[in-house]
Amino acid sequence: MSEKTARLERLITEESGECCRADVEDRLDTLREYRTAVGADHAADRDALRTLGNDTRYEIVRLLAAADGELCVCEIDPVVDVSDSAVSHALSDLHDAGLVTRRKSGTWRYYEATDRAEALLAALDETRGDR
Known part of the structure; x- marks a missing residue:
């Protein structure tokens, strides 16, 4: 052996x-x-989990999920305690990981949690262990 x-x-x-x-x-x-x-390739799953592992990104996706609809960046910035550029970078990462959608309307950018993000958050909530 x-x-x-x-x-x-x-x-x-x-x-x-x-x-x-x-x-x-x-x-x-x-x-x-x-x-x-x-299966051999679950890169998208690993990316989603890695993305949620950052405090700012996690806080933003939780905020978007709670909003139950789109939020403009100008609505996210004041309630997340990081710089504007950190919010922008976090939203970009969340979008790249498939956890938020984005839509541009004129000069405004709107973001919304995806079904995948909602399902991941729901799984975390259901399995937290504080029951």
């Missing part, structure tokens, strides 16, 4: 009382099937 599978071999031995190379290979095949079933 390789160094990488030695711990797996010990686990199988502990759980079943014995272990052979075939047992390890069977388990590795099962684990590889799990990985294949999950």
Whole structure:
């Protein structure tokens, strides 16, 4: 057995009382099937989660979700305690991650939380553990 599978071999031995190379290979095949079933590329998911990991971006997407509709940047700026440029950058990141939509009307930019953002926030709320 390789160094990488030695711990797996010990686990199988502990759980079943014995272990052979075939047992390890069977388990590795099962684990590889799990990985294949999950799919290889979830970059958009990782981007969304990474984007929500910033305090400013999280606060803005929560604000937009609570608004239940569009908000203009001029409405977001006064209630988020960071610079105008930080708000602008956060909104751009949220848009790039697919968590907000944006619409320009003349000189005004409007943002709204996407269904994806709403679903992620709802999942966080439901699983917070403070029940």
